[in-house]
Amino acid sequence: xxRVTQPEKLLSVFKGAPVELKCNYSYSGxxxxxxxxxxxxxxxxxxxxxxxxxxxxxxxADLNKGETSFHLKKPFAQEEDSAMYYCALxxxxxxxxxxxGRGTSLIVHP
Amino acid sequence: xxGVSQDPRHKITKRGQNVTFRCDPISEHNRLYWxxxxxxxxxxxxxxFQNEAQLEKSRLLxxxxxxxxxxxxxxxxxxxxxxxxxxxxxxxAILRGPANTGELFFGxxxxxxxx
Numbered sequence: 001x002x003r004v005t006q007p008e009k010l011l012s013v014f015k016g017a018p019v020e021l022k023c024n025y026s027y028s029g030x031x032x033x034x035x036x037x038x039x040x041x042x043x044x045x046x047x048x049x050x051x052x053x054x055x056x057x058x059x060x061a062d063l064n065k066g067e068t069s070f071h072l073k074k075p076f077a078q079e080e081d082s083a084m085y086y087c088a089l090x091x092x093x094x095x096x097x098x099x100x101g102r103g104t105s106l107i108v109h110p
Numbered sequence: 111x112x113g114v115s116q117d118p119r120h121k122i123t124k125r126g127q128n129v130t131f132r133c134d135p136i137s138e139h140n141r142l143y144w145x146x147x148x149x150x151x152x153x154x155x156x157x158x159f160q161n162e163a164q165l166e167k168s169r170l171l172x173x174x175x176x177x178x179x180x181x182x183x184x185x186x187x188x189x190x191x192x193x194x195x196x197x198x199x200x201x202x203a204i205l206r207g208p209a210n211t212g213e214l215f216f217g218x219x220x221x222x223x224x225x
Contacts, residue, residue, distance in 0.1 A: 046214070049213065
């Protein structure tokens with residue numbers, strides 16, 4: 001069975017500071033990794049996925065298979081980045097059911 | 111356009127009552143998922159449908175829970191004899207893209223409060 005661990009419940013930074021939200025996973029195969037975001041009073045939505053290799057809103061994430069991590073990074077945080085961030089894993093076989101981490105609340109202070 | 115509508119947005123009920131939530135995808139999508147989210151936790155998988163067939167259920171889905179997707183479009187999630195532990199946000203999502211790399215597109219959720 002797969003597992004996604006987000007060790008930080010809360011991450012508090014000042015505007016302009018670098019941000020790194022940690023995500024570690026446990027899965028024996030080759031998974032697909034995602035970051036989802038939930039802004040205040042909005043639905044949970046996709047931020048980025050590993051397979052796309054793209055930067056969204058200045059965020060990037062690198063899959064490190066050796067460390068089984070998929071940390072989300074942004075060099076300069078903005079106040080509008082304040083939100084809940086969830087890391088998710090879809091297994092490479094079986095029913096392909098995504099598993100989510102518990103989430104990290106990012107607060108960016110002015 | 112892809113969208114998921116959930117109804118009701120908020121339901122307050124007394125313990126022991128039955129509740130039903132509805133999920134309406136705007137357009138046709140093969141896979142539809144139900145997740146539950148409690149305070150401080152990420153979404154937890156409950157069940158999913160491939161068209162009208164319910165293919166997998168989590169052990170979280172006790173026999174008080176039942177889900178249907180009769181015509182492969184909208185879906186309902188019913189909870190019978192609600193308990194206070196059922197209080198949570200119930201999220202519906204459709205899959206956009208392939209099963210292994212696709213995105214879950216979520217509705218805004220139905221919040222259940224059991225008194």
